[in-house]
Amino acid sequence: xxxxxxxxxxxxxxxxxxxxxxxxxxxxxxxxxxxxxxxxxxxxxxxxxxxxxxxxxxxxxxxxxxxxxxxxxxxxxxxxxxxxxxxxxxxxxxxxxxxxxxxxxxxxxxxxxxxxxxxxxxxxxxxxxxxxxxxxxxxxxxxxxxxxxxxxxxxxxxxxxxxxxxxxxxxxxxxxxxxxxxxxxxxxxxxxxxxxxxxxxxxxxxxxxxxxxxxxxxxxxxxxxxxxxxxxxxxxxxxxxxxxxxxxxxxxxxxxxxxxxxxxxxxxxxxxxxxxxxxxxxxxxxxxxxxxxxxxxxxxxxxxxxxxxxxxxxxxxxxxxxxxxxxxxxxxxxxxxxxxxxxxxxxxxxxxxxxxxxxxxxxxxxxxxxxxxxxxxxxxxxxxxxxxxxxxxxxxxxxxxxxxxxxxxxxxxxxxxxxxxxxxxxxxxxxxxxxxxxxxxxxxxxxxxxxxxxxxxxxxxxxxxxxxxxxxxxxxxxxxxxxxxxxxxxxxxxxxxxxxxxxxxxxxxxxxxxxxxxxxxxxxxxxxxxxxxxxxxxxxxxxxxxxxxxxxxxxxxxxxxxxxxxxxxxxxxxxxxxxxxxxxxxxxxxx
Amino acid sequence: xxxxxxxxxxxxxxxxxxxxxxxxxxxxxxxxxxxxxxxxxxxxxxxxxxxxxxxxxxxxxxxxxxxxxxxxxxxxxxxxxxxxxxxxxxxxxxxxxxxxxxxxxxxxxxxxxxxxxxxxxxxxxxxxxxxxxxxxxxxxxxxxxxxxxxxxxxxxxxxxxxxxxxxxxxxxxxxxxxxxxxxxxxxxxxxxxxxxxxxxxxxxxxxxxxxxxxxxxxxxxxxxxxxxxxxxxxxxxxxxxxxxxxxxxxxxxxxxxxxxxxxxxxxxxxxxxxxxxxxxxxxxxxxxxxxxxxxxxxxxxxxxxxxxxxxxxxxxxxxxxxxxxxxxxxxxxxxxxxxxxxxxxxxxxxxxxxxxxx
Numbered sequence: 001x002x003x004x005x006x007x008x009x010x011x012x013x014x015x016x017x018x019x020x021x022x023x024x025x026x027x028x029x030x031x032x033x034x035x036x037x038x039x040x041x042x043x044x045x046x047x048x049x050x051x052x053x054x055x056x057x058x059x060x061x062x063x064x065x066x067x068x069x070x071x072x073x074x075x076x077x078x079x080x081x082x083x084x085x086x087x088x089x090x091x092x093x094x095x096x097x098x099x100x101x102x103x104x105x106x107x108x109x110x111x112x113x114x115x116x117x118x119x120x121x122x123x124x125x126x127x128x129x130x131x132x133x134x135x136x137x138x139x140x141x142x143x144x145x146x147x148x149x150x151x152x153x154x155x156x157x158x159x160x161x162x163x164x165x166x167x168x169x170x171x172x173x174x175x176x177x178x179x180x181x182x183x184x185x186x187x188x189x190x191x192x193x194x195x196x197x198x199x200x201x202x203x204x205x206x207x208x209x210x211x212x213x214x215x216x217x218x219x220x221x222x223x224x225x226x227x228x229x230x231x232x233x234x235x236x237x238x239x240x241x242x243x244x245x246x247x248x249x250x251x252x253x254x255x256x257x258x259x260x261x262x263x264x265x266x267x268x269x270x271x272x273x274x275x276x277x278x279x280x281x282x283x284x285x286x287x288x289x290x291x292x293x294x295x296x297x298x299x300x301x302x303x304x305x306x307x308x309x310x311x312x313x314x315x316x317x318x319x320x321x322x323x324x325x326x327x328x329x330x331x332x333x334x335x336x337x338x339x340x341x342x343x344x345x346x347x348x349x350x351x352x353x354x355x356x357x358x359x360x361x362x363x364x365x366x367x368x369x370x371x372x373x374x375x376x377x378x379x380x381x382x383x384x385x386x387x388x389x390x391x392x393x394x395x396x397x398x399x400x401x402x403x404x405x406x407x408x409x410x411x412x413x414x415x416x417x418x419x420x421x422x423x424x425x426x427x428x429x430x431x432x433x434x435x436x437x438x439x440x441x442x443x444x445x446x447x448x449x450x451x452x453x454x455x456x457x458x459x460x461x462x463x464x465x466x467x468x469x470x471x472x473x474x475x476x477x478x479x480x481x482x483x484x485x486x487x488x489x490x491x492x493x494x495x496x497x498x499x500x501x502x503x504x505x506x507x508x509x510x511x512x513x514x515x516x517x518x519x520x521x522x523x524x525x526x527x528x529x530x531x532x533x534x535x536x537x538x539x540x541x542x543x544x545x546x547x548x549x550x551x552x553x554x555x556x557x558x559x560x561x562x563x564x565x566x567x568x569x570x571x572x573x574x575x576x577x578x579x580x581x582x583x584x585x586x587x588x589x590x591x
Numbered sequence: 592x593x594x595x596x597x598x599x600x601x602x603x604x605x606x607x608x609x610x611x612x613x614x615x616x617x618x619x620x621x622x623x624x625x626x627x628x629x630x631x632x633x634x635x636x637x638x639x640x641x642x643x644x645x646x647x648x649x650x651x652x653x654x655x656x657x658x659x660x661x662x663x664x665x666x667x668x669x670x671x672x673x674x675x676x677x678x679x680x681x682x683x684x685x686x687x688x689x690x691x692x693x694x695x696x697x698x699x700x701x702x703x704x705x706x707x708x709x710x711x712x713x714x715x716x717x718x719x720x721x722x723x724x725x726x727x728x729x730x731x732x733x734x735x736x737x738x739x740x741x742x743x744x745x746x747x748x749x750x751x752x753x754x755x756x757x758x759x760x761x762x763x764x765x766x767x768x769x770x771x772x773x774x775x776x777x778x779x780x781x782x783x784x785x786x787x788x789x790x791x792x793x794x795x796x797x798x799x800x801x802x803x804x805x806x807x808x809x810x811x812x813x814x815x816x817x818x819x820x821x822x823x824x825x826x827x828x829x830x831x832x833x834x835x836x837x838x839x840x841x842x843x844x845x846x847x848x849x850x851x852x853x854x855x856x857x858x859x860x861x862x863x864x865x866x867x868x869x870x871x872x873x874x875x876x877x878x879x880x881x882x883x884x885x886x887x888x889x890x891x892x893x894x895x896x897x898x899x900x901x902x903x904x905x906x907x908x909x910x911x912x913x914x915x916x917x918x919x920x921x922x923x924x925x926x927x928x929x930x931x932x933x934x935x936x937x938x939x940x941x942x943x944x945x946x947x948x949x
Contacts, residue, residue, distance in 0.1 A: 084839070084849040087790050176787050182756060183739040183789060188892075270757025276740055277755065310645075312654035319665050341742070342753045343760040346691055350684050357676040361669060368668045371634055374641035378651045381642060389638060396634055400627035407623055407679045409616045409686025413605070413749045416742055416785035480604045480620070482746025484785045487793035491781060492774070565653060 025449065025546040040131035041549055045138050046117035047447070052142060053113055054516075056104035059149065061509065063097040063156075068471075068505040071498045075489045083489075085159060090488035091174040092155040092189075098177035099152060099194070103201045104145050106428050107290065110297035111208055111243075112141070114439045115236045117447060119212060121540035121547065122230050124221045124556045129214035137207035144200030151193045176486060178287070181268035181279040185260050192261055195254040202247045202254075205293070209243030212236050221539075224558040227321065230538045231314065234321040235300025238328035242289045242296075246332070250286035253279070277342055284335035292331040294428050296324055298435035299366055302388050305442055306370050308536045309385035310377030313562040316369040323362030330359040340411050349408055356406040363399050367392065382534070383457040387438025390465045394430030398423055401476060419479025422472045430468055437464075437515060444519065445529030449546040451574075452522040460518060464511025470504025530575025535567040609780065609801070610748035611729075611765040612689050617749075619682045626675060690750065693763030697731035700724070704734070704741035704754040704784070705896050707791035708835030717814035720833040722782055722799045724766050725807040731763040737896060742785030745799055753786055766801040790849070790894075791838055818905050827913025830906050839895065842917055850895060851888050857911075858920025862889045876911050 026043045036044055070076045070090055079085040120128050128134050155172010158165050173194040175184040184191050216237050220229070256267050257279070266272030268279040307314040314320065336344065336352030370392055379385070401423045404410050414420060445451055478497040483490060490498070532541040538561040543552050559566070567576040604624070605617050700722070703710040712718045724730050734743055734754040741754040743762065747770070752762040770778040777798075784795035802810060818826045831837055831853070839849035846852050851861075860870045864887045869875055878885055880902060883895035915921035 081846060082848075084790060087793065091787075091790065091792075174789070180740060180787070183787070186739065187789060270755075276757070310654065311647075316661075316665055319669075340687075341751050343755055343758065346684075346688060349687060353683060354680055357673075357680050360676060361673050364672045365665070365669055367634060369665075371637050371641070372664075374638060374645065377641070377645050377654050378647050379642055379645050380647045389642070392638065393635060396631055400631060403623050403627060403676065403679060404620065406676075407619055407683030407686075409612075409683050409690060409749075410620045410623060411683070412687065412690060412751050413616055413620070413746070415751055416744070477603060481606045482744065482781065482783065484742075484744065484783045484793075486787040489793045491796070 024548070025544065026549040027448070027546055029549050038135075040127065040135055042116050042120050042127050042131065042134060043447070043547070043549075043551075045134050046113055046115075048138060049108065049112040049116060049141070052138075052145065053105055053109050056100055056145065056149075057109075060097050060101040060105055061512065063093050063100070065505055065509055067093055067097060068502040070488070071490070072502045074492045074495050074498070087488040088174065089156065089159045091486075092152070092159055092172050094486060095173045095176050096152040096156060099173065099198070100149065102177050102290075102294075103148065103198055104141075106294045106432055107205060108141060108208070109436050110301065110432065110439065111212070111236060111239055111293075112137075112204075114301065114436070114443060115212065115232075115297060116208075118443060118540055119215060119233065119236055120219065121446075121543070121551050122233055122538050122561075123215065123219045123224070124539045124552060124558060125215070125219040126550050126552075128211045129218050130211050133207050133211050137204045137211070140200055140204035140207065144197050144202075144204060148194060148197030148201060151190050151197060155189060178283060179254075179257065179279075180283075181257070181260075181274075181276045182270060184257065185269045192258050195257055199251050199254050202251050205243050206247045209240035209247075212240040213244065216240075221555065221558055227318065228558060228560065229321075230561040231303035231317065231320050231324075232297070232300035234324045235296045235303070238324040239293050239296045242293050242328050242331065246286045246289040246293075249282060250290075253282040253286065256282070277339070277344070280339050280342060281335070284338045285332075288335040288338065289328075289331045291428065292327055294432050296327060298391065298432040299324065301435045301439040301442070302370060302391055303366075304536075304538070305384045305388045305438055306373050306392075307562050308442075308534050308564070309380045309382060309388075310374050311380070311535070311564050312373060312377040313560075313564075314369070315372040315375070316365075317562070319365050320369050323365045326362040327359060330355060330362075334359055337406065337411075340408060341415050353406055353408050353411075357403075360399065360402060360406065363395075367396060367399070383452070383454060383461060384438045384442035384534075386458055386461050387434050387441065390461065391431045391434035391438060393465075394426050394434060394468065397473075398426030398430055401426065413482075414479055416485055417479035418475040418483045418485055421485050422475035422479060425472045425475075430472070434465075434468075437461075440519070442534065443540075444522065445533050446540060446545050446547070448523055448526075449529050449544075450522045450526030451529050451533065452518050452526055456514070456518050460511055460514035462511075463514060464508055467504050467506070467508025467511050471501050471508055472504070474500045474504075527574070530573050532567065532577070533575045535564055535569060535576035537561055537563055537567065606746050607768075607771070608747070608749070609766055609768045609770070610750065611767055612686065613747075613749040613767075615686050615689065619679070619686060622682070623679055626679075690762075693731040693761070694729045697729040697763055698725065699731045699733060702732045702734045702743060702754070703737060703901070704743070704788075704795075705737040705835075706739065706789055707784075707795040707838055709782070709784075709795070709797045710835075710901060713811055713814075715811055715815050717811050719814055720797060720835060721779075722797055723807060723810055723814075724764075724799065724801055725804050726766055726769065726801050728804065729763060729765040731761060734760045734762065739788050740786045741788050741795065742783075744783045744785040745780055746783070747780040747799075751785060769801050770799070794838055818903075818909055821909075823909040823912035824916040825913075826906075826909035827911070827916075830902075830910050831913060834898070834902065834906075836910075850891060853914055853917060855918045855920070857914045857918035859918070863887060864889045864891075871914075873911055876914060877907055880907060880910070 026041055036048065039045060067090065070078065077083060077086055078089055116134065120126065151171050152173050154168060155174065158170065158172055171190045171193070173191065174187060174189045175191060179191065179195065216233055259265050260267045260269060260272070260274065264272060266274040268274045268276050270276060303314055303320055334352055334355045336348055337356045340349050404414060405420065405423060441452060441457060474497040478494050483494045529545040531543065531545050537559060539556045539558060542556040566578055568579045570577050605620055608614055608617055699714065701712045709720055710718060711720070711722050732743065734752060736754040736756040738756060740756065742751060743754050744751040745764070748764040748766065750762050750764045752760050754760060770780045772778050779798040779800050782797040782799050784792060788795065821829070831842065841848050841852040842854055843852065844854045857871050860868050862868055869886060875886070881897060881899045883897060884893045887893050
């Protein structure tokens, strides 16, 4: 198998991207729009993904703020004298927020952006195993994503401006991102188009997963055995396995949903002789593993960053690596905990509850290991580490509140309430987003060759962190008191919690805006980045910042990725340089 | 120690417990809560301490990697949490079994959920859109849905179960205390729909009244055949409120919630979506209730569920009487030949005002 795309493939008929010129870096070696759109370079694909994923985040985030604004009062009337229209508006918006955030932001964010950029370089390789597949996955994402957003936005806009229906017809989705039957087979919103969009997005996810699995198997350099890989690679590997095994189930489920709506085959709709609970089984068989697609890569980033900034070997490497695989495996067996109150048998409830607690154990192991990595370290509290510590803080809350949801009798009370909303956002939004932003700051110098403003970045982090907790912590309280989720209006006794939450959401929005401002500012005004600003020992730092298109002039020799004794900070360089030559002969691969 | 701590926390977290098994649920909630608080403080305390204690200072010794691994420690923090969680699992499962096993002698109430409302029917034929339950008596609810999945949730009782079309789910509870007085001066608990069911999902709430057995029995008897003992127009207005009509139809002038307003509807001519013109009369009203999709007023969608099987003939008659009373084209009062006082007493126009005060 060749490493880069010199072999014949589906792009042969297309005009080739311009050849890179020698000298310069991957950003400057070729120029022009076509050199980006047809690029096979994993780094450029990663940056295009970044643009797309952050746009999706902006869209989903704006709608989150709109939802929180509506919930500021317990009976907000957006359209005077027409409450039903307000409810329809809200329902379309929360569906858009959830579906866009899940399918277009949280799932692809870390693997497709940071994974794509970093994975081949951590392996000391020129590119991923299948560069053309990588580009194909990006266009699946763009195509599916644009279609998906168009359908969903149409619904929101149609409610806001009814005249638009004459322009582009009905559309929209008001089922929530879960598409529960039989509501989704009976509502007159555009379920078929929307599921088709999600289906195509699923393919993008599968292709990325296949690519990562092949890359990690085929491209590890001599001397990098499985247990000498950086932990981010373990996390991405476990994620990729889930992507490849679980996503097809979602695809099949969505196709069955389309078949039921168009051909009236009774699968999920009881009116046609189907079983609505069957849909939930199929859906959560994908969507529960999918939450590990969202969280595992974040755990990988945490493991990298916490060790580098403690200047100390990661604690319990084997346990962290094994716990990623354990989470991936057990994660496939816990889907039934989404259905504790659906009327499934108490035996099934018991089995799923027990397995749910089982999946909490590896998560706890990781948290303890991260904590111990700090012990007796030499800790540099730079922005990436600050974000990572915030992510651990949020993950601890998100993880511990999972224990409430796993305990059957307590789950009965908090199921389908804001308690679940808060839990989910602490893990997905808190941990994954904060680790993602931390990772962006961490690899930003490598990506663009520029340093960001450290003080500004820290303040932005604090604003976002305060906003995050303000938004979601009160949701635990109102959830325990019984506030159901997906409510456009609510009983007045919950008003105070909703108001705090809304204020928090806008604070968080401000924090995120400051992050964006800082990163954009750095592109133009940031200081030039040294090759290794943080003193990491993993291979992506052993080349220039930004790297050339082929990543390395000479293939680097891997050592222990968490052994920092070979690097020393040199203030003239404003970065770390080697104080001893790399080992002469590659270490034999561990079994 | 634990119960005292639970007392402190209980104001903030769980709502007041009002069913027989709520105490067990709350005990486990606060057990998990305090385990979580302790674990959280432990981890965060250590992180904050380490970050401060081992912060970078010039001349710090290079960290040694000897502390990169400790099997005994790793095994400890794997096994101890696993055992604690096993305990939580056992307690939770035990609680669930209690919650899913009603006593044989439980009083049964049939619950029907529909888009968007609740209907509770009692063994003596009484039906209501508010749940009335006797105090200190185990009550089993048999849950059925007419359309999509709904969720039956009474926070004060710690009971929740999805209402799934095509099957019966059951739940039970025993109310152990009277509800608090609410802002409208009545005493009730909240009942929420917790499974997203479309447009008016957030309005699919109901009130839960808990009564001692005497007043419950009294309410039951009065509810079973109240229509027969109530003036038709008054009964019609009440039916409008309790059958769920008011979720979508306003009785005020020029107000549209989802469907057409009922104000000045009777006797007026409406244009249907197929262009047909219909003057609202008895048979049109009857058909619109039992077969709502048959004739749709132009400009509206076919959103209404059929009430066939959920409404009796004398109830439709009462609704017709009320519709007449709130229209300028309703039947005129008796000619003025009768004594003045008597005629006023029968003026249909007075009925909705009375009804409105309920």
